[in-house]
Amino acid sequence: MVDRIDSKSTESAPLVVVGSVAFDNVITPHGSKEGILGGAASYCSFAASYFTQPRMVGVIGNDFGDEYLNRLKYRDIDLEGLQKDESGPTFFWKGKYHENFNRRDTLDIQLNVFEKFRPDLPKSYLDSQFVLLGNIHPALQMHVLDQLQGNPFVLADTIDLWIEIERKALLELIKRVSLFVINDSEAEELTEETNIILAGNKLRELGPETVIIKKGEHGAILFHEDGLFALPAYPVTELRDPTGAGDSFAGALIGRLASRNRTDFSAIKDAILYGTCAASLTVEAFGCDRLESAGASAISERVDELKKLISID
Amino acid sequence: MVDRIDSKSTESAPLVVVGSVAFDNVITPHGSKEGILGGAASYCSFAASYFTQPRMVGVIGNDFGDEYLNRLKYRDIDLEGLQKDESGPTFFWKGKYHENFNRRDTLDIQLNVFEKFRPDLPKSYLDSQFVLLGNIHPALQMHVLDQLQGNPFVLADTIDLWIEIERKALLELIKRVSLFVINDSEAEELTEETNIILAGNKLRELGPETVIIKKGEHGAILFHEDGLFALPAYPVTELRDPTGAGDSFAGALIGRLASRNRTDFSAIKDAILYGTCAASLTVEAFGCDRLESAGASAISERVDELKKLISID
Numbered sequence: 001m002v003d004r005i006d007s008k009s010t011e012s013a014p015l016v017v018v019g020s021v022a023f024d025n026v027i028t029p030h031g032s033k034e035g036i037l038g039g040a041a042s043y044c045s046f047a048a049s050y051f052t053q054p055r056m057v058g059v060i061g062n063d064f065g066d067e068y069l070n071r072l073k074y075r076d077i078d079l080e081g082l083q084k085d086e087s088g089p090t091f092f093w094k095g096k097y098h099e100n101f102n103r104r105d106t107l108d109i110q111l112n113v114f115e116k117f118r119p120d121l122p123k124s125y126l127d128s129q130f131v132l133l134g135n136i137h138p139a140l141q142m143h144v145l146d147q148l149q150g151n152p153f154v155l156a157d158t159i160d161l162w163i164e165i166e167r168k169a170l171l172e173l174i175k176r177v178s179l180f181v182i183n184d185s186e187a188e189e190l191t192e193e194t195n196i197i198l199a200g201n202k203l204r205e206l207g208p209e210t211v212i213i214k215k216g217e218h219g220a221i222l223f224h225e226d227g228l229f230a231l232p233a234y235p236v237t238e239l240r241d242p243t244g245a246g247d248s249f250a251g252a253l254i255g256r257l258a259s260r261n262r263t264d265f266s267a268i269k270d271a272i273l274y275g276t277c278a279a280s281l282t283v284e285a286f287g288c289d290r291l292e293s294a295g296a297s298a299i300s301e302r303v304d305e306l307k308k309l310i311s312i313d
Numbered sequence: 314m315v316d317r318i319d320s321k322s323t324e325s326a327p328l329v330v331v332g333s334v335a336f337d338n339v340i341t342p343h344g345s346k347e348g349i350l351g352g353a354a355s356y357c358s359f360a361a362s363y364f365t366q367p368r369m370v371g372v373i374g375n376d377f378g379d380e381y382l383n384r385l386k387y388r389d390i391d392l393e394g395l396q397k398d399e400s401g402p403t404f405f406w407k408g409k410y411h412e413n414f415n416r417r418d419t420l421d422i423q424l425n426v427f428e429k430f431r432p433d434l435p436k437s438y439l440d441s442q443f444v445l446l447g448n449i450h451p452a453l454q455m456h457v458l459d460q461l462q463g464n465p466f467v468l469a470d471t472i473d474l475w476i477e478i479e480r481k482a483l484l485e486l487i488k489r490v491s492l493f494v495i496n497d498s499e500a501e502e503l504t505e506e507t508n509i510i511l512a513g514n515k516l517r518e519l520g521p522e523t524v525i526i527k528k529g530e531h532g533a534i535l536f537h538e539d540g541l542f543a544l545p546a547y548p549v550t551e552l553r554d555p556t557g558a559g560d561s562f563a564g565a566l567i568g569r570l571a572s573r574n575r576t577d578f579s580a581i582k583d584a585i586l587y588g589t590c591a592a593s594l595t596v597e598a599f600g601c602d603r604l605e606s607a608g609a610s611a612i613s614e615r616v617d618e619l620k621k622l623i624s625i626d
Contacts, residue, residue, distance in 0.1 A: 195549075195550055219545065229624075229625075230545035232545060235541060236508075309542065312623070
């Protein structure tokens with residue numbers, strides 16, 4: 001049995017996670033690594049797996065060996081929705097972080113089997129009550145929503161690329177999103193509002209009941225009809241590779257919500273603490289390594305530390 | 314009787330505030346204003362006056378009319394230590410903020426009577442138990458400490474200029490400082506450490522028992538032997554003029570501590586809430602205007618809001 005936080009909970013509601021699966025080559029000021037298991041679906045699923053069993057939807061190519069599949073299986077991730085396309089290799093990304101990690105360049109990108117990816121869900125996934133739409137084309141995110149039964153709680157993430165080239169599709173999508181997660185520069189780009197509080201308010205007017213603006217090392221702000229909530233980041237001192245931090249945040253956040261089958265203001269605040277701490281582990285090593293191996297207790301311990309960090313008593 | 318927060322407190326210990334008094338011309342993306350009452354000592358004293366009666370030390374020139382003095386007197390600030398030098402005009406600064414307020418240029422600076430300023434304290438100030446050393450030359454800050462009796466609690470602020478041209482004097486000074494307040498870019502410059510957590514730890518090794526690193530709109534982090542405390546900024550939506558935000562923060566912070574005669578971890582956390590809210594008022598108008606006129610209740614209300622903003626319950 002894989003270790004989970006609150007694993008005795010019987011409230012858990014099914015969660016589906018959709019996104020890219022990738023091999024990454026990452027260059028940082030402190031070193032570089034090749035052939036890293038990456039992609040939004042991988043980070044999201046690993047993070048969510050500390051709370052519930054995520055149903056993973058993505059595509060892998062003919063170079064995705066059992067050693068990688070076993071890492072996902074080891075965390076008890078449901079792989080029925082993970083498509084294997086033998087016609088080519090897995091999505092590939094190569095990026096370089098500059099000094100202080102505050103800027104990154106994409107050096108190479110090869111879509112490979114991801115180019116023809118269509119996120120068709122297995123029948124067994126259609127009753128998912130929680131959905132994480134990782135960063136993929138908004139039309140593909142929409143396709144996932146069109147298949148699902150009932151009225152699931154939908155968390156969607158995006159990146160600047162879709163804001164720039166698919167703004168209309170993105171705006172259509174987020175009307176159907178429950179919790180929209182976006183970083184500060186993307187929020188500014190999408191709303192044309194430089195004040196982060198006003199940007200968050202504007203995003204809520206676009207449809208989502210709840211919005212989270214991520215500020216990296218400066219934490220995150222939650223915009224909800226019941227109020228605002230601001231949380232600093234976990235104080236990381238060993239930053240090694242920021243790739244996947246946002247995906248880990250989203251995965252742990254919705255994993256926590258699904259495991260409690262709660263979506264109220266208080267539950268979302270609690271889940272942001274877990275998302276923040278999962279992300280803090282991810283960035284301490286290349287790829288998913290630290291997140292995968294940390295264990296549920298490492299996340300719980302950081303949540304306790306984070307609560308102390310923000311306590312005024 | 315001027316309005317103060319917890320004005321019935323009988324615990325208050327005497328506080329002296331030292332810094333520049335200036336006339337500022339400020340240009341922002343939303344407008345500009347000339348002849349603004351400014352300078353660190355002004356902002357610090359106005360902010361502190363919501364908690365206790367600050368003893369103000371600075372110098373004004375022959376252009377500093379009664380209308381300005383009356384504004385300070387109206388907030389019951391003790392002006393015995395405010396020197397008047399008839400030989401020339403008051404310190405003058407002209408600055409311009411760029412779009413998003415994330416960069417400012419000094420367009421003109423005229424030291425005037427500030428050039429020969431020596432912060433000699435009136436005898437009645439020598440028993441001050443709390444000291445705010447606003448941003449002036451470290452040798453002048455040291456001169457203040459040399460005059461004081463006993464073992465006062467010393468808060469010192471600085472700017473990049475002194476780190477660049479008076480590093481040695483600054484390092485000597487901060488050995489004698491109880492609470493060192495510095496912004497993030499200055500902390501990086503002084504410690505040569507880009508990670509803010511490590512920078513804060515390094516600063517404590519230089520002498521001060523307690524360090525606060527200010528991150529502007531991203532809040533502040535407190536480094537104390539009992540632990541860390543991270544606080545987001547108050548969510549300002551009407552940014553008009555950031556000048557004096559740091560001074561207002563420091564003034565309210567030490568004013569609150571002096572009014573309670575407490576310097577423990579919990580008291581400093583509480584005081585940071587008040588500093589943050591005082592600063593949030595300052596930036597909503599040019600100069601000291603909003604801070605001066607807001608009233609004690611406006612600060613208290615914001616502190617309540619800020620507590621809600623960070624509450625996980």
